[in-house]
Amino acid sequence: MKRLDAIGGSKFRVPASTRIIAIANQKGGVGKTTTAVNIAAALAQGGLNVLVVDDDPQGNASTALGARRDENVATLYDVLVGNVTMRDAMQPTEKLENLFVVPSSINLSLVDVELADQDDRMTRLRDTLREGLAATAAEGAPFDYVFIDCPPSMSLLPINALIAAKEVLIPVQTEYYALEGLTQLLHTIEGASASHNPELRVSTILLTMSSKNTNLSAEVAENVRDYFPEQTLETEIPRSVRIAESPSYGETVITFAPRSSGAIAYLAAAHELANRAE
Numbered sequence: 001m002k003r004l005d006a007i008g009g010s011k012f013r014v015p016a017s018t019r020i021i022a023i024a025n026q027k028g029g030v031g032k033t034t035t036a037v038n039i040a041a042a043l044a045q046g047g048l049n050v051l052v053v054d055d056d057p058q059g060n061a062s063t064a065l066g067a068r069r070d071e072n073v074a075t076l077y078d079v080l081v082g083n084v085t086m087r088d089a090m091q092p093t094e095k096l097e098n099l100f101v102v103p104s105s106i107n108l109s110l111v112d113v114e115l116a117d118q119d120d121r122m123t124r125l126r127d128t129l130r131e132g133l134a135a136t137a138a139e140g141a142p143f144d145y146v147f148i149d150c151p152p153s154m155s156l157l158p159i160n161a162l163i164a165a166k167e168v169l170i171p172v173q174t175e176y177y178a179l180e181g182l183t184q185l186l187h188t189i190e191g192a193s194a195s196h197n198p199e200l201r202v203s204t205i206l207l208t209m210s211s212k213n214t215n216l217s218a219e220v221a222e223n224v225r226d227y228f229p230e231q232t233l234e235t236e237i238p239r240s241v242r243i244a245e246s247p248s249y250g251e252t253v254i255t256f257a258p259r260s261s262g263a264i265a266y267l268a269a270a271h272e273l274a275n276r277a278e
Ligand SMILES: Nc1ncnc2c1ncn2[C@@H]1O[C@H](COP(=O)(O)OP(=O)(O)OP(=O)(O)O)[C@@H](O)[C@H]1O
Pocket: 027, 028, 029, 030, 031, 032, 033, 034, 035, 056, 058, 060, 150, 151, 152, 208, 209, 210, 237, 238, 239, 240, 241, 243, 244, 245, 247, 262
């Protein structure tokens, strides 16, 4: 386990205040959810209090974290339409005691329509999350990190996430079209920032599903690093069978296959993220 020692073992620096990070890219299947749950799990395993908000009607983060999802379970939909508080919708995960999730449900896809007439439709996630974080802090267990897993769209749900967050983490898959959607994404982020959230910044870019064996993957990675030298983490997440199969066991790769290359890469990415100024 030399590499684990080299990246600092399993302890993480505690941020001065809660870091709220939206994981966004309107391009589908680039590793948003995988990144959200695995970085969250790595930080939680290192002792930090971590919350994942599943802001995608697909509910992949909820599945990957083994969330309870029977019909009585409070979900993000219930929170956004005002039926329950964010605090009430937080549930502990089975595998890691410091890791919590606000699960999604398919009816989350209705909020675009159901909230269309509401003046506060873009700030509901921010406001309910603030309340939820204040409630957990008052209980003596403040969250160190919140990750908001966005859907592959630029609808009301990701806009809410960009307004609720302080930082954006963009996963970029190292493939030919990777950079094409980024300009549009950066525009959307600027829009959310200008209208509601001046302090929002793209703090982190993570290269995902990279492959050492193809020139193309390396070329794309180099391009992204040229455009975003400050933001791009040194760690790249390799393609890994263990990463892909762990959600089907309701687990992150961090607990499912802790010694696999994928788990070690996500642990290293979590360390880089934690060591950067918030
Ligand atoms: N490093 C990796 N190695 C192998 N498979 C991966 C890796 N990262 C993600 N995958 C797989 O690729 C698929 C897409 O990943 P993921 O669901 O994280 O992307 P996403 O951006 O959240 O997708 P969506 O836009 O649909 O929400 C999933 O099946 C996932 O298991």
